[in-house]
Amino acid sequence: MKHNGPVELTLEQKRTFYRDGFIVLKNIVPKELTHRARRLVNITAGQIMNGTIDAPKRRNRFVGSEDIITDLVNKTALTELLTNTMGPFDPPTNGFAPILYPREPTREIGIHGLPDDEVPNHAFFPHLDGQWTGPIPQKADEVDDWYAPKTPHFGDRSASVIGINGSPLFQDPDCTLSLGSFTTFVGVILSDQSKFGYGNFAVLRGAHHHTAEFFRRQRAQGGVIGPEGPDWPRLKPVGDKGVGINYMPEWIANHYRESAQYTPDGLMWPEPTPLLVEEGDAFITAHGIPHCGTRNDLGADPRISAYFRLRRHRPGGAKVRGDSDHPDRGWEGEFLEYPDGYNPWQVAIDKLCDPWSEWDGMREVVAEARG
Numbered sequence: 031m032k033h034n035g036p037v038e039l040t041l042e043q044k045r046t047f048y049r050d051g052f053i054v055l056k057n058i059v060p061k062e063l064t065h066r067a068r069r070l071v072n073i074t075a076g077q078i079m080n081g082t083i084d085a086p087k088r089r090n091r092f093v094g095s096e097d098i099i100t101d102l103v104n105k106t107a108l109t110e111l112l113t114n115t116m117g118p119f120d121p122p123t124n125g126f127a128p129i130l131y132p133r134e135p136t137r138e139i140g141i142h143g144l145p146d147d148e149v150p151n152h153a154f155f156p157h158l159d160g161q162w163t164g165p166i167p168q169k170a171d172e173v174d175d176w177y178a179p180k181t182p183h184f185g186d187r188s189a190s191v192i193g194i195n196g197s198p199l200f201q202d203p204d205c206t207l208s209l210g211s212f213t214t215f216v217g218v219i220l221s222d223q224s225k226f227g228y229g230n231f232a233v234l235r236g237a238h239h240h241t242a243e244f245f246r247r248q249r250a251q252g253g254v255i256g257p258e259g260p261d262w263p264r265l266k267p268v269g270d271k272g273v274g275i276n277y278m279p280e281w282i283a284n285h286y287r288e289s290a291q292y293t294p295d296g297l298m299w300p301e302p303t304p305l306l307v308e309e310g311d312a313f314i315t316a317h318g319i320p321h322c323g324t325r326n327d328l329g330a331d332p333r334i335s336a337y338f339r340l341r342r343h344r345p346g347g348a349k350v351r352g353d354s355d356h357p358d359r360g361w362e363g364e365f366l367e368y369p370d371g372y373n374p375w376q377v378a379i380d381k382l383c384d385p386w387s388e389w390d391g392m393r394e395v396v397a398e399a400r401g
């Protein structure tokens with residue numbers, strides 16, 4: 031049984047979604063479903079804490095394949111709403127529901143290369159989904175090449191190199207694409223996130239337009255699409271001789287210079303738009319929206335949300351699980367079989383460069399905006 035709820039975005043909501051790259055859907059998931067999902071997350075986290083069960087290899091993935099999690103999409107108005115807005119998609123068999131416990135800022139150097147407590151905006155450090163993540167050189171003088179580093183962290187630099195997050199260094203065997211692609215990142219809110227500082231999902235509002243333009247520029251220059259392509263070095267210098275993964279091209283961030291904050295090392299920290307949301311709300315975002323789960327440094331309770339990565343059917347394309355940021359490869363990075371004539375990498379590049387072509391229900395609004 032599908033629960034009742036709005037199954038179509040209004041014209042105004044579609045315009046907002048196109049402009050901002052995300053939209054919040056208030057109170058669209060029944061509390062009965064969010065309650066049992068939050069309960070499952072807490073039960074499982076408690077079992078891991080008590081040593082009753084082992085922690086998973088990827089610590090974010092301690093729940094996800096249970097009906098209690100996937101029902102948040104499959105048994106709610108979200109399925110019909112997404113079908114009407116995007117088009118047909120595989121019902122998720124997997125999601126994930128990480129916990130962000132409340133904590134004080136620390137002096138620990140994060141993946142951004144700065145001490146956690148020096149990063150403004152509750153540690154908003156936006157990234158694009160679908161990138162290789164793993165250990166990197168710690169000192170600038172260890173880096174041999176900021177664009178295409180060749181230290182042992184990156185193995186033989188082939189498409190068989192897989193990050194700790196399961197994402198390949200390159201998607202395709204020819205290493206022309208270094209970013210996984212799907213259509214939408216969907217969040218279902220399971221705990222109170224009504225104030226910024228409660229571990230909110232936050233975005234760089236409107237940046238999906240810049241992201242798509244950036245990929246078109248990379249394509250026009252004949253380069254790799256994604257990290258290591260034109261204007262996107264995989265690593266960047268940070269602070270005093272530190273190194274960070276370059277999760278978002280500077281070209282995109284530069285559109286946000288005026289409202290950004292700067293740390294003494296000169297690094298720019300663009301202003302986030304935190305999603306102020308409550309249990310039962312959901313959000314849908316465009317794949318190209320830079321985003322970040324921010325620090326839960328004001329809340330008293332664990333921040334719990336369930337997330338899904340969904341993709342409009344690509345005829346000939348792989349079946350999509352619903353949690354993977356690299357759905358054209360297997361979960362562990364395996365190469366998949368495709369029908370003759372189907373080139374998943376070319377399709378992915380086309381969609382990265384024209385993401386609205388995967389949103390059937392947005393056609394009129396997109397045409398109107400493009401005037």
Ligand SMILES: [Fe+2]
Nearest residue numbers: 157158159321
């Ligand atoms: Fe992400």
